[in-house]
Amino acid sequence: MSAGPVPDLVGRRVQVKVPATSANLGPGFDTLGLALALYDELEIEVLEGDALEVDVRGVGEGEVPLDASHLVVRSIAHTFARRGLGLPGLRLVARNAIPHGRGLGSSGAAIVAGVMAAKGLLEGVEAFDADDLLELATELEGHPDNVAPALFGGLTIAWVTPEGPRHKKLIVHRGVSPLVLVPEHEMSTALARSLQPESVPHSDAVFNVSRSALLVAALVQSPELLLAATEDKLHQAYRAAAMPETDRLIRALRAAGHPAVVSGAGPSILVLASDPSERAEAVRLVESAAETVWQSLPLAVDFKGATVAQLDG
Template identity: 65%
Template sequence: MTKRIHVRVPATSANLGPGFDTMGIALSVGDELTVEQLSEPGLQVTVTGIGAESIPTDESHLIVRSIAHVYQRLGRDMPGMALTTVNRIPHSRGMGSSGSAIVAGVMAAAGLLEGSVELSADDLLTFATELEGHPDNVAPALFGGLTIAWTNEQGPRSKKLSVHRGVSPLVLVPEFTMSTELARSLQPEQVPYADAVFNLSRSSLLVAALTQSPELLFEATEDRLHQDYRGVAMPRTKALVDTLRAAGHAAVVSGAGPSILVLCNGPAERLEAAALVKAHDATWERKLLAVDTLGATVEQV
């Protein structure tokens, strides 16, 4: 039976300062995907939106590879299909574009297989993590809100928490990009004991700040594990983070960068931060967003 489904996946911001490789939030901007199962074998891919001119339209497309991964893991033959994507998440900017593409493929496969195979939330997270390599970006893309992700003997796990309604995210997007692989290569294999303890305290505080006490966001977003090490590769990002924090704003590198996430305590504070950025360097795109609470959605069209 021919199926046509629609998938929406939010952008994400991981790390959130001290929650390195563990914490992430979903943001109210996202990519969309329509998939139609064809009666004959074959693949058609149409890409629109951000980065469309540089994205492959064959089997190497990340969404197609993600769909194929799920079918392969379930021992099913992948049918012919036509994909149309609408990309709104900037690429290589630290907003989880690759994780969201992977989640889009996993959700598309789940939608196409619905009725013959039922996939649990743990299944979806496992398949997405197998492709992404770590769950901190794919967890909020899948489930929305604030997520804490970890891995145990059974595989990746995550816990979703509701974000306090006063938290007002501001995402600052530059025109330049950053390689996640390069960013990770700048991390030392060992860190001082005092820095590890510092981040443990701040990441614990960050959970409280995001869920109950947004007035603590500035102190809760302090970090000593990764941002300073990566700053040498993106000096403009580091300079703007330093400027914002010097003014009392809870600014952190979004994911691997070079975008910046500012976790503001209310809309008024967010407007102040946005005005400061405009005065500092107007080339940064200022996105006034909300926390996405739904995560990835799939529906029959």
């Protein structure tokens, strides 16, 4: 690493908090995402020279790299480099709660954490607006559907234009009660994407357009429509063979009237219940029907998105 060109950054410290996310939400493939109240929290301090110290606690402890290849460090370096700055020495302490490889946006959260850390460390030196943050995160993630809700919170619609990625944040109806069901096993996002066909029937595309539009209305205004609104023909069926228990439990949940979908690339399940009692019923169903251990996480919708705070002095 090269030393940062701005000497007064040494000693600057920031605290970053980033929510988990669930992308796709059934029909909204690569477009819709929801921020959930489960967080990775990090402290980042600028050190003298090019020293790098990485300490990971909680999820990923003893598993993720503790050098410059750590995704948060790479994201900070990318953000500095895009502003023509070298990466200074850093001390990074991460306290992670977002499960890895489970379809809850852990990589997107790490990328957003790095972008937000860089924003905080460069306060007064460089300015970043919402479009800048989304573009930087998307450059590393490859698509904006996870990083948009991680950055901005709530329900986000993300799309890509010739000028870069864009988003619209919406406030979710207070009656929506998300439940995430997390298995012990992981799922590779790359593998999940490789199972996706290059093209789909026209009728399936039309089906998903209608359901995606309905899903926005259901999440914002009419939670009673969530079961119909979460139907999908674009991606979940193609990926089912790679996560058979996820598929089986989703079918059982939906047959019982619960709006269950694959969370992101899986293998976790997201249930968009319309009230807490429905959420409790879904937990009981999974406990009785699952063949392996599943963790139940009743979560609120996160409305704030990623935050960064100065810890100077």
